[in-house]
Amino acid sequence: MGRSPCCDKVGLKKGPWTPEEDQKLLAYIEEHGHGSWRALPAKAGLQRCGKSCRLRWTNYLRPDIKRGKFSLQEEQTIIQLHALLGNRWSAIATHLPKRTDNEIKNYWNTHLKKRLAKMGIDPVTHKPKNDALLSPTCDGQSKNAANLSHMAQWESARLEAEARLVRESKLRSHNSFHHLISTSASASASLQLLNNTTTTAGWSTNSTHDLDQSPTSTLTFSENNNNNNGPPVISATIGFIGSSNTGMIKEEGDHHHHPQDWKGLGSSSTTTNLADQYKDGIENSLSFTSTLHDMTISMEVAPWTPESLRTNNNGHVSVGNSSMDEGFTNLLLNDSVDRSLSDSCRDSDTSGGGGGSGCGGSGGSDDSGGSDYYQDNKNYWNSILNLVNSSPPNSPMF
DNA sequence: AAGCAATCCAACCGCCTGATT
DNA sequence: GAATCAGGCGGTTGGATTGCT
Secondary structure, eight states: OOOOOGGGSTTOOOSSOOHHHHHHHHHHHHHHOOOOTTTHHHHHTOSSOHHHHHHHIIIIIOTTOOOSOOOHHHHHHHHHHHHHHOSOHHHHHTTSTTOOHHHHHHHIIIIIHHHHHHTTEETTTTEEGGGGGOOGGGHHHHHHHHHHHHHHHHHHHHHHHHHHHHHHHHHHOOOGGGGGTSOOOOOOOOBOOOBOSSOOOEEEOOOOOOTTSOOEEEEEEEEEOOOSSSOOEEEEEEEEEOOOOSOOOOBOOOOSBOGGGTTTOTTOTTSBOHHHHHHTOOOOEEEEEEOOOSOEEEEOOOOOOGGGEEEOTTOOEEEOOGGGGSHHHHHHHOTTOOOOHHHHHHTGGGOTTOSSOOOOOTTSSOHHHHHHHHHHHHHHHHHHHHHHHTOOTTOTTO
C-alpha cells in the first residue's frame, strides 16, 4: 500500500491560486465537467495536482457557494448538529446549503468553539465543563446531562444504522420513488458494546414491513418511580420501523453495555455492527433503563420534503420547530448571557429557568429548577432531533 | 506610525474508504 | 486477497488582515 502524494510531483505549483488559474479551472469545468481530477490539470493547462484543483473548485470556485457571514440560524444549525455529529463537517455541511465543510469547520474553530468555551461549555461534549465540580445537590443534573448526551450519541448511532437500513432497502428495490425517502449515504455505525452495569439493551423484532412505509422511529421515556427513595427510573422504549422486505431476527445478549461507548468505533474488527444487523431488513425495538426524569422524544425519519424545511430569504435551511428558539442553544448564541453554569446551579432558587442550562435535577431539593433543566435539555435535544428529521435524502450524515 | 498579538481562512497534508485491477 | 487508484474527509498550517497598545 501507500503511494506518494499527488502534489509531490516536481514542477507542480502549490500555494494560493492566481486569478488566471481560477479562470482556467473554471472554464475547463464549465465546458467539460471535472471528470477525473487527476487528469484535469493537464487537460486544463494547470501546473497543479488534481487534489488541489478539486479543493479549489469545491471550496471556492463552485458557483453555488454562499460566502460571507453566517446567519443566526446557520449558527444554531451548526451548533446543534455538532452536538449530535461531532466534527463531521461534511455531514453538517449538507444541512447548510451553499456552505462548504471547510468554511463551516473554520467558522466553528474560530467563532463557535470559543463562544461555547467562554460559556463554560465543553465544545466537544456540549456539556458544562464543570460537571465534575458540581456540588452534591447537582449530582442529579450531572448524571442527567450525561445521560442526555448518551442518548444523543446512541440516537446518532441508531439513526446511522437506520439510514443504512433504508439505503440498502432502497438498493434492493427497483422503485425509484424510494430514492426520495432513503439516504444514499454510507453508514458505518458500528456499535461496540462495552461493559456497563446501568444500561441494558436488547434487540427484538416482531414484524416485517412494506417498502412503501417510511422509516419511523419513536423514542419514549416514561417515569417509573417505584422507588421512593431513589431517583426516578426511566424505562425507555425506542421503536424502529424501518423499510424492510425480509424476515426478522432476534438478538439477545450484549446486555449491560453502554451506549456512550457505541459511537465512533466502526473500524474495529471486534465490534458488533448494528448496521449489519439491519442489513437483512429488520424492525428493531430496543429498551433500556436509565435514571432520567420523564421525557418523551418522538421522531420520524421522514422523507425530505419542502414542507419539512423553512427557508429564509438567504435560502438556507432552518428548523421548523419553535423550540429552536428556546433553551440551551439560544443561551449559547446569546453573547449577552454569560453566567456560569455552576453559578446558576448555586442560584437555582432564583434562576427562573431562563436559558436552559440551569441547574436542578432529580437529586436536588429545588423542583422548579430541576424541571426547567429537564425542559430545556429536552428542547435542546428535541431541536437536534428535529433537525435530523429534516435531513435531506442524500445526506451523508449517518 | 510602528510593533505586536489575535484572528481569519485558503490551502495543504495525511489518512481513510470504496472501487478497480 | 493484495496492490493500486481516486476521491473524500478532518486536522493543521501559514500568510494576510485586523485590532490593540
